[in-house]
Amino acid sequence: xxxxxxxxxxxxxxxxxxxxxxxxxxxxxxxxxxxxxxxxxxxxxxxxxxxxxxxxxxxxxxxxxxxxxxxxxxxxxxxxxxxxxxxxxxxxxxxxxxxxxxxxxxxxxxxxxxxxxxxxxxxxxxxxxxxxxxxxxxxxxxxxxxxxxxxxxxxxxxx
Amino acid sequence: xxxxxxxxxxxxxxxxxxxxxxxxxxxxxxxxxxxxxxxxxxxxxxxxxxxxxxxxxxxxxxxxxxxxxxxxxxxxxxxxxxxxxxxxxxxxxxxxxxxxxxxxxxxxxxxxxxxxxxxxxxxxxxxxxxxxxxxxxxxxxxxxxxxxxxxxxxxxxxxxxxxxxxxxxxxxxxxxxxxxxxxxxxxxxxxxxxxxxxxxxxxxxxxxxxxxxxxxxxxxxxxxxxxxxxxxxxxxxxxxxxxxxxxxxxxxxxxxxxxxxxxxxxxxxxxxxxxxxxxxxxxxxxxxxxxxxxxxxxxxxxxxxxxxxxxxxxxxxxxxx
Numbered sequence: 001x002x003x004x005x006x007x008x009x010x011x012x013x014x015x016x017x018x019x020x021x022x023x024x025x026x027x028x029x030x031x032x033x034x035x036x037x038x039x040x041x042x043x044x045x046x047x048x049x050x051x052x053x054x055x056x057x058x059x060x061x062x063x064x065x066x067x068x069x070x071x072x073x074x075x076x077x078x079x080x081x082x083x084x085x086x087x088x089x090x091x092x093x094x095x096x097x098x099x100x101x102x103x104x105x106x107x108x109x110x111x112x113x114x115x116x117x118x119x120x121x122x123x124x125x126x127x128x129x130x131x132x133x134x135x136x137x138x139x140x141x142x143x144x145x146x147x148x149x150x151x152x153x154x155x156x157x158x159x
Numbered sequence: 160x161x162x163x164x165x166x167x168x169x170x171x172x173x174x175x176x177x178x179x180x181x182x183x184x185x186x187x188x189x190x191x192x193x194x195x196x197x198x199x200x201x202x203x204x205x206x207x208x209x210x211x212x213x214x215x216x217x218x219x220x221x222x223x224x225x226x227x228x229x230x231x232x233x234x235x236x237x238x239x240x241x242x243x244x245x246x247x248x249x250x251x252x253x254x255x256x257x258x259x260x261x262x263x264x265x266x267x268x269x270x271x272x273x274x275x276x277x278x279x280x281x282x283x284x285x286x287x288x289x290x291x292x293x294x295x296x297x298x299x300x301x302x303x304x305x306x307x308x309x310x311x312x313x314x315x316x317x318x319x320x321x322x323x324x325x326x327x328x329x330x331x332x333x334x335x336x337x338x339x340x341x342x343x344x345x346x347x348x349x350x351x352x353x354x355x356x357x358x359x360x361x362x363x364x365x366x367x368x369x370x371x372x373x374x375x376x377x378x379x380x381x382x383x384x385x386x387x388x389x390x391x392x393x394x395x396x397x398x399x400x401x402x403x404x405x406x407x408x409x410x411x412x413x414x415x416x417x418x419x420x421x422x423x424x425x426x427x428x429x430x431x432x433x434x435x436x437x438x439x440x441x442x443x444x445x446x447x448x449x450x451x452x453x454x455x456x457x458x459x460x461x462x463x464x465x466x467x468x469x470x471x472x473x474x475x476x477x478x479x480x
Contacts, residue, residue: 041358052413061359098272099366101366102363154327157415158401159445
């Protein structure tokens with residue numbers, strides 16, 4: 001009988017300890033994360049804008065290098081040397097906050113690189129990577145529309 | 160055991176019981192706090208089923224209609240009851256609800272329901288003594304449905320698009336936040352202009368308060384994410400969360416509107432020990448006006464983050480880039 005007086009508090013403490021500190025990997029939003037070998041962060045791009053498409057239930061962030069940011073902010077024509085990226089996720093409910101949606105499954109990463117061109121202000125190179133593994137899409141239909149969309153976006157105000 | 164050795168033991172126990180009871184009796188008269196119910200000046204207005212849940216689960220500490228049961232009045236428990244009521248009313252008081260502006264009311268209610276959902280409220284010890292205050296899964300659903308119903312996903316109106324146009328024009332022409340003589344919050348935290356050059360931790364679409372957000376992390380925070388060392392976060396890690404108006408067009412495309420604020424969380428378990436190991440600050444509008452009326456404004460931040468105490472007080476789930 002006496003053992004229970006000792007055991008009970010110990011068990012309560014153990015139960016409390018088990019609830020503490022969830023595994024750190026569980027706190028990472030894995031389904032939204034980019035594959036490590038894609039090396040996106042090594043590009044060192046900065047945030048240009050953020051948006052949501054309610055019909056598609058997606059959210060996107062556009063990133064750019066300094067040149068792309070400056071051109072977009074000034075509203076001047078595209079120049080050679082710009083790098084832009086748009087990442088799109090399906091939205092999901094934020095399990096930590098009722099009232100918020102956060103990135104869910106990774107859908108696409110679209111990359112734009114501009115280089116010097118004899119005829120135009122710059123040559124635009126566009127790639128579209130799809131799915132969790134970000135496989136390069138070969139089909140080029142719709143590319144022009146996608147490129148236009150990314151260039152048209154105004155940067156988010158970040159004083 | 161023999162009867163001879165039992166008698167003194169019994170005597171000791173009996174006298175101990177009397178001593179304890181005596182002490183308890185004396186406790187009732189020393190340092191006795193007073194819990195008053197001031198007049199209700201502007202009670203929360205909500206549908207009856209919603210209000211019934213809040214009254215039952217929250218009003219003992221979060222209103223001027225505290226129902227203190229006889230067993231709550233026994234010290235030393237009574238001291239905690241008085242403290243809970245005092246702090247509860249300071250954080251949220253449904254009896255003076257109408258004194259708050261509409262957006263503030265909405266923010267408080269969403270926070271309250273989130274505190275309940277996370278199991279942080281009602282306080283566990285209170286729930287054990289007062290089983291009737293438990294919020295069931297059905298109750299929670301009623302509260303959530305009510306809140307969802309208050310959200311009006313309106314199209315961007317001209318006041319919001321105008322606000323953006325004015326801001327954007329100035330910003331595109333080179334207007335920047337202060338770089339010298341940095342604004343300082345009342346707890347001594349300075350505005351950090353470099354936030355926009357940091358990497359992204361996550362984005363968030365807040366339909367509860369009509370904003371879009373990007374959470375940035377400094378190098379220490381981003382490295383910690385890479386290594387999964389985020390519970391606890393390392394000292395020196397900083398988040399900057401930027402919020403903009405949520406501007407929606409007729410096709411359901413939502414863009415960022417006017418810049419509303421940037422909020423920082425700076426990890427330092429010693430320097431900011433009194434606020435859960437994090438230094439909190441919020442700077443509003445492109446002028447970066449520090450938020451808070453007194454030095455204690457960060458208590459508000461900590462209270463709201465408390466349900467995340469097992470996640471080092473961080474709501475954000477980082478996305479690896």
